[in-house]
Amino acid sequence: MSITPEQQAEIDALREEQHETRRATVPAVEEVLYQPLQVLDHGFVRVVDYMGDDAAIVQAARVSYGRGTKRTRDDQGLINYLMRNAHTSPFEMCEIKLHVKLPIFVARQWIRHRMANVNEYSARYSVLDREFYIPRGEQLAIQSATNNQGRGTTGAGEQLALGSVPVPQAAPEQRPGRRRKTRAEQIAEMQRAEATRVEAQRFQKPMTEDAQRSFDQYDRLLDDGLTRELARIGLPLSTYTQWYWKTDLHNLLHFLALRGDAHAQWEIQEYARVILDIVERWVPLTANAFHRYRVGGARLSAEGLSAVKRMLAGEEIDPAELEMSPREWRELKQTLGLP
Secondary structure (H helix, E strand, O other), X not given: OXXXXXXXXXXXXXXXXXXXXXXXXXXXXXXXXXOOEEEOXXXXXXXXXXXXXXXXXXXXXHOOOOOOOOOHHHHHHHHHXXXXXXXXXXXXXXXXXXXXXXXXXXXXXHOOOOOOEEEEOOOOOOOOOOOEOOOOHHHOOOEOOOOOOOEOEOOOOOEOOOOOOOOOOOOHHHOOOOOOOOHHHXXXXXXXHHHHHHHHHHHHHHHHHHHHHHHHHHXXXXXXXXXXXXXHHHOOOOEEEEEEXXXXXXXXXXXXXXXXXXXXXXXXXXXXXXXXXXXXXXXXXXXXXXXXXXXXXXXXXXXXXXXXXXHHOOOOOOHHHOOOOHHHHHHHHHHHOOO
């Protein structure tokens, strides 16, 4: 994460300020207010401002004058009900403003979530820093054979190693459990790690060199007097940009449900992970309901629900008889934990 001394001094000055207010504040969010939380190699997320808390959601749902009930259990029950039944407007009463530094290719995915207010760093007005994203070795993977927009995976859900190099493997009966690894196993493990590192460099090196060349050309064009708005057009999608992004809690949770999902690109998942940590600080009761009903829950089609009822009644289900695509049937079985 790249924070200059001047930027850190500005953050420190903001964090030293104290303001009296009658508005609701959340101590757990105040702890991280203005602080850059690192994401990827040069990125971050900062909470710049927020409005509302769990009590504001309860207050809006009941259209009450107070802070909700005195018992957290009652507030949690109402928030669970709102989340379970897909109510939206009470959650829209809470808002948050984030300062995000992210690669342009992540920003292009992010901005598809349109229900937000955005102001992005202008490369027409300012010169971009020489900062670009290079994936770590463990994030390099081949193209998925089943997902046209995803990384390849093994049956265990782990990313495929690129161009696997043959290295000695410990015999199955010798693979370590709780016992100490043998010298042969240690050597084999080191060889696998070295093979992975070398293979990663085969991809990281040209990616880095390409970005460096693009920035060299960018600097030359600026030095030669070309306008900034034209000099920037040859920079790669890995270049970092920044924006202020303000949204309400309902739309933020929708963003997290999609971009925190395992099907999303790993890089934007990392941003979703950090933002979810912020949400858990900010509105813990809502975050609990979100995990129970959105992240950990499941949605079924009418045909899927009918199939579940028939299975519970002891019927044998023939997928060919169902008005479901093979993919939907696979997803249903996966949801139910069936082979």
